[in-house]
Amino acid sequence: MGRIQLEKVSKSFGDVEVIPPLDLTIEDGEFAVFVGPSGCGKSTLLRLIAGLEDTTSGKVLIDDADVTQVSPSKRGLSMVFQTYALYPHMTVRKNIAFPMRMAGLSEDEQEKRIMAAAESLNLTDYLDRKPGQLSGGQRQRVAIGRAIVRDPKAFLFDEPLSNLDAALRVGMRIEITEMHARMKTTMIYVTHDQVEAMTMADKIVVLQAGVIEQVGSPLELYSAPKNLFVAGFIGSPKMNFIEGDEASKHNAKTVGIRPEHIDVVESGGAWTGTVGVAEHLGSDTFFHVHDTGLAETLTVRALGNVALNHGDTISLSPRVNEMHRFDDQGLRIA
Amino acid sequence: MAIVAQSSKYGRVSRATLAWVVGLLFFFPIFWMVLTSFKTDADAVKPEYLLFFQPTLENYLNMTENYDYWRFARNSVITAVFATIFALAVGIPCAYAMAFNPSRATKDVLMWMLSTKMLPAAAVLYPMTFLTKSMGLFDTHFLIIVVLMLINLPIVIWMLFTYFKEIPKEIIEAGQMDGVNTWGEIREILIPLAWGGIASTALLCFIFCWNEAYWTVRLTTTEAATLSKLIEGNRAPEGLFFGRLSAVSTAAVGPIVVLGWFCQKQLVQGLTFGAVK
Numbered sequence: 001m002g003r004i005q006l007e008k009v010s011k012s013f014g015d016v017e018v019i020p021p022l023d024l025t026i027e028d029g030e031f032a033v034f035v036g037p038s039g040c041g042k043s044t045l046l047r048l049i050a051g052l053e054d055t056t057s058g059k060v061l062i063d064d065a066d067v068t069q070v071s072p073s074k075r076g077l078s079m080v081f082q083t084y085a086l087y088p089h090m091t092v093r094k095n096i097a098f099p100m101r102m103a104g105l106s107e108d109e110q111e112k113r114i115m116a117a118a119e120s121l122n123l124t125d126y127l128d129r130k131p132g133q134l135s136g137g138q139r140q141r142v143a144i145g146r147a148i149v150r151d152p153k154a155f156l157f158d159e160p161l162s163n164l165d166a167a168l169r170v171g172m173r174i175e176i177t178e179m180h181a182r183m184k185t186t187m188i189y190v191t192h193d194q195v196e197a198m199t200m201a202d203k204i205v206v207l208q209a210g211v212i213e214q215v216g217s218p219l220e221l222y223s224a225p226k227n228l229f230v231a232g233f234i235g236s237p238k239m240n241f242i243e244g245d246e247a248s249k250h251n252a253k254t255v256g257i258r259p260e261h262i263d264v265v266e267s268g269g270a271w272t273g274t275v276g277v278a279e280h281l282g283s284d285t286f287f288h289v290h291d292t293g294l295a296e297t298l299t300v301r302a303l304g305n306v307a308l309n310h311g312d313t314i315s316l317s318p319r320v321n322e323m324h325r326f327d328d329q330g331l332r333i334a
Numbered sequence: 335m336a337i338v339a340q341s342s343k344y345g346r347v348s349r350a351t352l353a354w355v356v357g358l359l360f361f362f363p364i365f366w367m368v369l370t371s372f373k374t375d376a377d378a379v380k381p382e383y384l385l386f387f388q389p390t391l392e393n394y395l396n397m398t399e400n401y402d403y404w405r406f407a408r409n410s411v412i413t414a415v416f417a418t419i420f421a422l423a424v425g426i427p428c429a430y431a432m433a434f435n436p437s438r439a440t441k442d443v444l445m446w447m448l449s450t451k452m453l454p455a456a457a458v459l460y461p462m463t464f465l466t467k468s469m470g471l472f473d474t475h476f477l478i479i480v481v482l483m484l485i486n487l488p489i490v491i492w493m494l495f496t497y498f499k500e501i502p503k504e505i506i507e508a509g510q511m512d513g514v515n516t517w518g519e520i521r522e523i524l525i526p527l528a529w530g531g532i533a534s535t536a537l538l539c540f541i542f543c544w545n546e547a548y549w550t551v552r553l554t555t556t557e558a559a560t561l562s563k564l565i566e567g568n569r570a571p572e573g574l575f576f577g578r579l580s581a582v583s584t585a586a587v588g589p590i591v592v593l594g595w596f597c598q599k600q601l602v603q604g605l606t607f608g609a610v611k
Contacts, residue, residue: 052507072510079511085504089526098522099512146512156511 001063002153002186003028004049009058011044011210018044019210021058026154026188026203028063031180034190035197036207036233042190043158045207049188050156051075062153073102078147082159084139086131092118092142093127099150110149117145120179137168144176154186161196173199194234198222206230228330231256237286237301239324242294252325252333259286259301261322264308269315273298278309289314364587370580378576393581401564403585410560410586412475413550414543417482421490421539422532424483429494430520434506444495447488455548466553473557478550482543490539497531498524534600537593544590561586 004026011019019041026032034042047053049060051072060068067075078099086095096117100110118124121141131139140160147155157176161169177200180187191197197204198218206213206221206229214226218234225231231239239256247255263269264287273292278285287300287308300316308314325333370378372389397403432440463472471477501524509519525532547562554563565586568579 050511052510071515072507073513073515077511079508081504081508083502083504085502085508087505087508087523087527102513102518102522146508150513 001028003061003063004154004186004188005059005061005064006045006049007059007061009045009048009060010056011041011048011053012056017056017210019048022210022212024205024212024215026186028186029184031177031187031189031200031202032205033197033201033203034188034205034207035192035194036213038192040207041210042192042207044210046156046158046188046190050077050079076150076153077156078150078152078154079156079158080140080143080147080160082162084131084136084143084163086139086142086146088131091128091130092123092134092145095131095142096145096149099146103150113149114145117148120148121145121175136164137172140164140172144179148179148183152185154188157187157189159190159192162191162193176200195236198234204234206233224332225256225324226332228254228256228326231324231326231332237299240295240298244294246294247325250320250323250325253328254326254330256324256326257318257322259299261319262298262300263317263319264300264302264306265315265317267315269317271298271316271318273314273316275308275310275312275314280305287314289316292316364591367580368584370576371584373577373580375575375577378580393577394585396578397581397585401567401582403564403582406559406561406564407585407589409475409478409558410544410562413478413482413558413560414540416475416479417486417543418536418540420479420483421486422536425487425490425494425535426520426525426532429491429498430524432491433495433498433501434503444492447491451485451488459552462549463552473554473559475558477553478558478560481549481553482546485546485549486539486542489542490535493535493538494528494531497528497535500531501527530600534597537597537600541590541594545587 006022006024008021008023009019010017010021034045036042044053048055051060051067051070055068058068059066062075062077087098090098093114096114097110100113105113114127115124118127121144123138123141123145126134126138126142131142134142140163143160160176161172164172173196176187176189180200189196189200201218203215204218204221205215208229214221214230216224221230221234225234225239228241232241235258237259239258240262242255242257243253247253262271271292271294273289275287276290276297277288279287282305283303285302285304285306285308287302287306289298289300290296292298298316300314327333369385371393372391373383373387374390374392377383377387432444466472466477505523505527506519509523514522544560545562546560547566550560550562551566554560561582565579565582568575568582
């Protein structure tokens with residue numbers, strides 16, 4: 001079991017309130033991702049759940065038990081840190097065994113779990129090495145191994161992949177997602193990378209300046225962002241925002257349209273512009289279009305290879321029913 | 335690196351010369367002391383025997399037979415060892431708390447600790463003597479151990495604090511997440527990781543305790559008297575017993591010089607305050 005609830009939890013450092021009181025529930029077995037720009041308080045929120053920071057007010061509940069005053073060591077949670085935080089003086093085996101040794105598990109049980117974890121994480125050959133002799137990806141695996149063997153109520157991941165190179169990041173992302181599907185343990189994952197959030201989460205919590213902007217499944221956030229911030233943050237490339245006459249036509253202060261919802265047509269499209277940069281990826285083509293009279297740059301995503309280049313005139317047809325409308329407060333108009 | 339590579343030969347030679355001059359300057363008194371310790375008291379003051387003389391072990395034999403050198407040495411070892419152990423026992427948890435759970439007052443506390451070293455010892459000589467005598471602690475090992483521990487505690491805590499600061503906070507936090515209590519964290523994670531720093535702190539503290547003379551001379555008579563007291567006891571105003579004094583001094587600083595020699599690397603690391611990782 002691992003149901004985590006935050007009730008009116010707030011955090012201040014001195015006079016600075018980094019997290020105003022907020023409520024949040026993460027259900028047992030859920031994969032929740034906290035996402036937001038750096039400095040939005042997502043790591044602080046995770047550390048409040050872990051107990052590594054004291055709450056300024058409010059309650060943290062794990063399986064309905066109030067753990068607000070309980071030390072991190074007694075909350076039954078495991079954490080994987082951005083910097084891995086392995087014990088450099090211990091071998092991989094001892095690193096993984098450490099939480100079990102502290103919990104007083106028998107040697108046999110320890111060995112059994114070490115071997116199981118090492119096997120699932122491809123670490124069997126490295127058990128007698130020290131962390132300093134491992135690559136970044138291997139170190140992160142050890143950190144995950146150390147978290148798994150405790151059999152925790154929930155896993156907390158604090159930007160675990162941001163120190164890895166791009167290729168490794170994608171691989172680890174899939175491994176962690178598979179691990180969650182297999183173990184069905186609650187996971188809370190902090191990242192500033194919205195792609196990670198979209199691909200891994202059951203539930204995304206979008207944060208800005210310590211405030212929860214929206215909570216929902218990846219597709220809910222994609223198709224119905226509550227406000228301009230979420231609309232701009234979720235989705236890659238970013239949603240285009242258009243103000244002025246075009247927005248007024250749709251009875252909104254701002255309209256947003258995602259690059260994939262603008263079709264490139266031969267001629268006669270509603271919008272025309274000049275191609276500034278064309279990024280030909282093979283599978284897709286991204287156009288950064290200027291001189292549309294709508295916004296400084298419109299980003300357009302076309303499937304496959306479209307043979308237009310810098311300086312060419314491009315005709316565009318937006319899918320009006322995919323447009324998002326926002327009022328002058330920046331909130332979504334239903 | 336490029337700048338170092340380009341430094342002129344002249345610069346290197348002058349730096350080396352300067353280092354040798356300074357080194358010899360520091361070494362000379364020790365050399366002189368050792369040399370004098372092998373002269374008779376009479377020879378020690380005669381200019382014609384400055385460098386060439388009939389060496390004698392008389393001073394050393396005299397010292398062990400008549401002055402009970404070994405008792406003073408034993409007291410020095412006991413007080414320095416226990417004072418160092420207690421200073422670490424207090425200093426490690428203290429530096430741990432300040433390094434990993436700092437509060438707004440941490441900086442002030444550190445400064446305040448250091449400020450206690452600014453108080454002239456003589457200012458508290460009378461109350462210390464009076465108090466220790468009335469409490470029946472005068473001339474006891476216990477008193478000397480406590481005094482040595484207390485006067486070295488600020489530097490011990492400062493050094494340990496600097497070392498502990500170099501350990502990433504996440505490693506300590508990982509320990510907390512892994513279910514370790516505070517003592518477990520200190521024992522299992524902090525001490526093994528900061529071992530080099532703790533060892534050089536201990537070594538420096540031991541040396542300071544061994545060499546301390548102000549309080550060990552004034553708060554002891556016979557029972558807890560250390561080697562500092564033995565040297566002081568052989569001091570004569572006219573310098574009539576230079577040979578004897580030199581022998582006692584050599585025997586007093588000998589052990590610590592040998593210890594320092596063997597632990598040179600540790601010691602240098604300790605004094606550069608963790609600049610060497």
